[in-house]
Amino acid sequence: MIQSDGLVKIYKTAELEVVALQGLDLHVEDGELMAIIGNSGSGKSTLLNMLGGLDRPSAGKLFVDGKDLLSFTEKDLVRYKRETVGFVWQNNARNLIPYLTALENVELPILLRGKRRRDRAMELLEAVGLSHRLKNRLNELSGGEQQRVAIAIALANEPKLLLADEPTGALDTKTSNQVLDLFRTLNGQLGITIVIVTHDPLIARKVDRVVAIRDGKTSSEMIRRVSYAEELEQLEREGAAAEGESHIEYAVIDKAGRLQIPAGYLDAESFKDSNKVRVEMEEGKIILYPPEKKTS
Numbered sequence: 001m002i003q004s005d006g007l008v009k010i011y012k013t014a015e016l017e018v019v020a021l022q023g024l025d026l027h028v029e030d031g032e033l034m035a036i037i038g039n040s041g042s043g044k045s046t047l048l049n050m051l052g053g054l055d056r057p058s059a060g061k062l063f064v065d066g067k068d069l070l071s072f073t074e075k076d077l078v079r080y081k082r083e084t085v086g087f088v089w090q091n092n093a094r095n096l097i098p099y100l101t102a103l104e105n106v107e108l109p110i111l112l113r114g115k116r117r118r119d120r121a122m123e124l125l126e127a128v129g130l131s132h133r134l135k136n137r138l139n140e141l142s143g144g145e146q147q148r149v150a151i152a153i154a155l156a157n158e159p160k161l162l163l164a165d166e167p168t169g170a171l172d173t174k175t176s177n178q179v180l181d182l183f184r185t186l187n188g189q190l191g192i193t194i195v196i197v198t199h200d201p202l203i204a205r206k207v208d209r210v211v212a213i214r215d216g217k218t219s220s221e222m223i224r225r226v227s228y229a230e231e232l233e234q235l236e237r238e239g240a241a242a243e244g245e246s247h248i249e250y251a252v253i254d255k256a257g258r259l260q261i262p263a264g265y266l267d268a269e270s271f272k273d274s275n276k277v278r279v280e281m282e283e284g285k286i287i288l289y290p291p292e293k294k295t296s
């Protein structure tokens with residue numbers, strides 16, 4: 001679904017240039033449910049804006065659903081936003097109208113679709129588990145329910161890719177979990193590809209793959225040992241989930257063979273005050289040693 005190679009985004013302001021993405025590689029399969037994590041300023045929102053067609057990359061390659069986003073005309077972009085992607089934001093007040101009911105809020109963006117809009121809006125609200133709240137005004141709904149309405153709207157144009165920017169940022173843990181479970185259900189039932197950008201480590205437990213971004217590049221990936229669905233099955237069968245860490249962490253190697261050592265590893269005493277490591281191949285393993293201390 002997503003193929004990004006060496007993606008670069010440079011923001012130019014009057015005095016300075018900020019390189020927000022510096023050669024980012026990211027591949028996402030059709031039907032994946034994955035998360036992107038990273039510290040503030042690492043480039044997550046920039047990437048999401050590129051994927052959503054809200055802003056244009058400066059260089060590199062970016063294909064979504066087989067479409068080359070770097071060669072898009074303005075018209076292509078408008079069409080892409082209408083037909084291929086859906087968005088969910090943390091702050092759903094941005095796309096919801098408080099004095100309308102849940103049903104009216106979902107009907108509104110599909111007005112142009114003609115007579116079936118009420119049926120379609122009801123279908124969408126059912127898909128997000130809100131059939132019992134159709135006639136409630138937005139300001140009568142909880143934060144989690146409002147977020148479900150936002151998700152229903154994002155699904156209205158049947159996007160192939162759903163992009164969620166901190167979708168649980170404003171919710172408590174229990175409600176966050178429910179929203180994440182909903183993403184998983186929609187992913188399973190509709191086969192829609194979902195990319196969630198987050199600070200929230202909890203999300204990692206709910207998806208099969210987490211890609212970490214550091215300084216505008218993918219630095220590491222955490223992949224589940226057992227898929228979340230299998231883990232739930234096991235939980236039901238045996239009353240216990242798989243033991244140990246749920247994910248394996250991989251450092252990502254770029255095309256030039258560069259990799260980032262996971263944060264914290266180089267804080268170890270023997271590596272600390274050096275900008276070099278000794279690299280050796282031993283029995284099929286690549287081993288990093290601290291540099292040898294000079295003896296004088």
Ligand SMILES: Nc1ncnc2c1ncn2[C@@H]1O[C@H](COP(=O)(O)OP(=O)(O)OP(=O)(O)O)[C@@H](O)[C@H]1O
Binds near residue numbers: 012044
């Ligand atoms: N419109 C812009 N103009 C100039 N610089 C920008 C612009 N948008 C983002 N940046 C810069 O690009 C870098 C990446 O920002 P981005 O918002 O993508 O990070 P982020 O990982 O989403 O952070 P956060 O988690 O805080 O939202 C930052 O240094 C930021 O200051």
